[in-house]
Amino acid sequence: MSMYKESQFWLRVTLTALAGALFLLVHSIYWPVVISLILTFILMPMRNLFMRLCYKLTNRRLPADIAILLSFFTFILVMTGLTNVILKPLLYQMNLLAANFNNLVAQTAALVNQLENEQTQFYIPEQIKVIINDAFVKVGNYGVEGVTNLIRSVFVIAGTVVEFFVVPFITFYFMKDGGRMVRSFVNIYPEHYRPQLAVVFEEIHTVLSRYIRGQLLMSCIIATLTFLGMWAMGVPYPMVIGLIAAITEWVPIVGPIVGAIPAILLGATVDLTLSVKVLVFYVIIQQIDSHLIMPQVMGAVISLHPVVIVIALLIGGTLFGVAGMILTVPVTAVLQILCKHLWFYNTYKEKAMNTYGN
Numbered sequence: 489m490s491m492y493k494e495s496q497f498w499l500r501v502t503l504t505a506l507a508g509a510l511f512l513l514v515h516s517i518y519w520p521v522v523i524s525l526i527l528t529f530i531l532m533p534m535r536n537l538f539m540r541l542c543y544k545l546t547n548r549r550l551p552a553d554i555a556i557l558l559s560f561f562t563f564i565l566v567m568t569g570l571t572n573v574i575l576k577p578l579l580y581q582m583n584l585l586a587a588n589f590n591n592l593v594a595q596t597a598a599l600v601n602q603l604e605n606e607q608t609q610f611y612i613p614e615q616i617k618v619i620i621n622d623a624f625v626k627v628g629n630y631g632v633e634g635v636t637n638l639i640r641s642v643f644v645i646a647g648t649v650v651e652f653f654v655v656p657f658i659t660f661y662f663m664k665d666g667g668r669m670v671r672s673f674v675n676i677y678p679e680h681y682r683p684q685l686a687v688v689f690e691e692i693h694t695v696l697s698r699y700i701r702g703q704l705l706m707s708c709i710i711a712t713l714t715f716l717g718m719w720a721m722g723v724p725y726p727m728v729i730g731l732i733a734a735i736t737e738w739v740p741i742v743g744p745i746v747g748a749i750p751a752i753l754l755g756a757t758v759d760l761t762l763s764v765k766v767l768v769f770y771v772i773i774q775q776i777d778s779h780l781i782m783p784q785v786m787g788a789v790i791s792l793h794p795v796v797i798v799i800a801l802l803i804g805g806t807l808f809g810v811a812g813m814i815l816t817v818p819v820t821a822v823l824q825i826l827c828k829h830l831w832f833y834n835t836y837k838e839k840a841m842n843t844y845g846n
Contacts, residue, residue, distance in 0.1 A: 500677060522815075524658035527563075528666065529697045530704065534559035535663055556663045560656065578727045585725050684829065691825050699818050707734040709781055710773065714751075717769050721762060723755045737777075738814045740797050744774050792820060 535555045542550035662669075674685045715730030723729065729751045736747030748770040756763035792800075800820045804812030 520654050520658060523655050524662055525696070526700055527655070527659045528662040529700045531556070531559045531563060531659070531663060532697070533701075534562055552664055556660055559663070560660075574727070578731060581725045581727045585728055688825060688829050692822050695821050695825065696818055699821065703738060706777070706781055707737045710734060710737050710777060713773055713776075717773070718751060718766070721755070721765055721769070722758065723751060723762065723766060724758065725754060729754065739810075740801065740817055741794065742801065743813075744770070744777070792817065792824065796820065 535552070535558075538555040538558050539550045539552075542548065542555075670686075670689050674682050674689070677685060711730040711734035714733040715726050718726035718729045732750055733744075733747045736743035739746070748767070751770065752763045752766050755766040797817065797820070800816045801813050804816040804819070806812075808815070
């Protein structure tokens, strides 16, 4: 009988793993669910705030459905305000950048040749020059298309009208019945496994919610500081550079370095001295981010060694491209939690058996 229960447990674990693998393979449902989860973590504090305020003011509990709808309404108002204040000028700058992209590439390529003149005495090896020239040719050929794709990827939440309506629908039920969904999944397993499974889901929820909220706040802070810095120094397209900084902030370690390259090149098209100032600015910003902003915002939410993050970045980038690199840290953190609990599986099992018996 004990062997039967053990086989039944591992059958459920296998089916759960297969369901997770199927979810990752079916991309048509993958992104709507991921976006819904992110929105859920963003809107849950609003929902809880509305419920607390209602209880304090009226001494009555606000229905969850109404609190969720109020959260959606507040979110839409905020996004509308941001659209009017930020999105319109940002799109204007992005369109200007797309129109002038080939000229900027030509100017940057000319700067590389200028660095080798007799006055600067700066030598670039021939192999490096070949790589740089090849990169400029590719960027020039696909530059306008790349900027257009960037606009589309940043501002289009879902690729189809169906997905556009699916995201708020899924988000609503995640906010309303998320806890019930987790409990229903936990109850599939035998009673002596349920406490530990509940702990696993609680740890995953804590890590993901804190990471997503913290990362959003950090991206907003870095984007604002970068925009103000670029605007003050006179670098072209400061809002576009700020947007790039916000996006690359989600890619750990290498993201900020990649995000600094467009700003440095744009500064160089104005003046080489300006590009040096931009480089110094980015070094200072990253030091502030690493030693001041990140510890305050993120705390010790995710404790991953930098080597583990780099290896995970390579794997995520190879399998899923840029999206895989952005999701590397939260996915690795979730795997770390699962591995920790599986590693001490026998200890948890023994405790459960002492509590619940065979």
